[in-house]
Amino acid sequence: MMHNFSWWRLGWTLLAYGLVLGGVGLLLGAPLLVLLLGALGLVLWHYWQLHLLSRWLWDGRQFTPPRGSGAWQHAFDGIYFLQRKNLKRRKELGRLLKRFREGTEALPDAVVVMNEEREIVWCNKLATNILGIRWPEDNGQRVDNLLRRPEFISYIKREQYQEPLIIPSPVQSMASIELRVIPYTANETLLVARDVTRLQQLEQMRRDFVANVSHELRTPLTVLRGYLEMIGEDPRLEQGPWGKPHKMMTDQVSRMYSLVEQLLALSRLEAKSEVDNLKVVPVPALMTKLEADSQALNSHKQHQIRFHVDELSMRGDGEQMMSAFSNLVANAIHYTPAGGQIDVRWQALPDGRARFSVTDTGDGIAPEHVLRITERFYRVDKARSRNTGGSGLGLSIVKHVLSRHRSRLDIESTLGKGSTFSFVIPKDLVVRNKSVINE
Structure with a gap:
């Protein structure tokens, strides 16, 4: 039976034990000897209780502790209480782990749990069908040793998991799988794979x-x-x-x-999935040509178009980048009311990157349209786009061009005030014009 530990009870028990030993010692005429023998007996009794506890903890087969005496019974009861509490927690964790595994088995995707060394900790059954990983035979194996695709190994080493990776299936020669790596805990990540063959087709x-x-x-x-x-x-x-x-x-x-x-x-x-990033694109020269083309396109609208160009070039596909530049400027000219102002900037950023932006004083774009405006054939005002000759493909082309050059289109717009379309070129693709001369 469990009870709360009381220092007062322990103190009174020791005091009573000492008084009894003192009284017996006085009767026998040897109080110090009796007290010494009583203390020795008390020590032996404590060691015996400690022996019972140690044997129960290390060699005992029963869940319940042995029956102790005195203060030791309180210690035995406390350990028994902690064991019951830990057993309850283990059962709860077991049920939680079982639900987690049942949930991952019910998913239509392959799931692989990896530690910080990229070693397999656990995987569901679909991982065998999609990735060819066997459980538990491959437990502890490095996942990049089992999926030996150069693009996957590079993807894992870069640790940039914002976008998924699509690779040929290691199990079926004609299939394609999409891989996503998701941080799971501080030291573990989830590798999620799905068959996207049908979508690819x-x-x-x-x-x-x-x-x-x-x-x-x-x-x-x-x-x-x-x-x-x-x-x-x-x-x-x-x-x-x-x-x-x-x-x-x-x-x-x-x-x-x-x-x-x-x-x-x-x-x-x-x-064309890859871009030759070794070719230098003379952006200032493209800006000069773009300025001349924009003035010709601006003959009816009579906008005030100003170009601000830093002496910077970049590596990539010149034809594709010219398409992106011209589409953004043409959109600003078409969708800005006559007599507006358009600023085109190609500028160096302090961190070594380069930024291209087109700012206009047009009608602006409502927030609900901004997220969809780069979709093909999507137009905010269909009647107006038809009158201006818009097809809804210009920004889709810009989006694809920028993705090939590891960039993305940023749109800032306020209704009634205008819009700014911009993108940033990574530092490793920016080339100072002195470097171009040296090359």
């Missing part, structure tokens, strides 16, 4: 369809465009009833031709 079918249709449309549109231009050279056209229909047909064919060209450009970007 559908995406490839979509890209092939868009590319083929765009290519097939390009030839008839070119023929129509050529004949319309040839007819437009006839001075009698303006005098007859076909002047206005001819202009409308020319505008619509030009719009369709521009849309096809953008679709083909987007298809080429999607098909």
